[in-house]
Amino acid sequence: MDIESAPTGTRVGMRLKNVQAKDIERGFIISDKEIISTDYVLECTISRFTRAIETSSVLHLFVGLQSEPVRVEKILVDGKEVKEAKPGSTCVMELLGNKKVAYSKEDRFLLANLDIPQRFAGYGFTK
Secondary structure, three states: OOOOOOOOOOOOOOOOOOOOHHHOOOOOOOOOOOEEEEEEEEEEEEOOOOOOEEOOOEEEEEEOOEEEEEEEEEEEEOOEEEOEEOOOOEEEEEEEEEEEEEEOOOOOEEEEOOOOOOOEEEEEEEO
16 A cells, blocks of 8 residues: 555555665665764763773764764863763763764764673763
């Protein structure tokens, strides 16, 4: 059955011209409102139960159904560049990934360090 629109949360199927199934991965978003990027500037709150996060650390970023390894390029605390973000602190982080991720300005980003038992490292919002 063909329909023009579906309410939020409805599972739908689509036919796209000149697009093959191998061109689309799980988590892809079709929208004219989302931002698509490989680099992120986030206002972050670091978990008080994690280790300090250093510049050039590799974290795993989660937003919506998507995830991507990212490298910490820069950390700012009170507008000044620092070498690490301490547990329980807030900071601005510049992160760089390889794969494009789609997100909205209101989305919450989760950060994880998959190399330690307490994996949750913090969360942030776009700046």
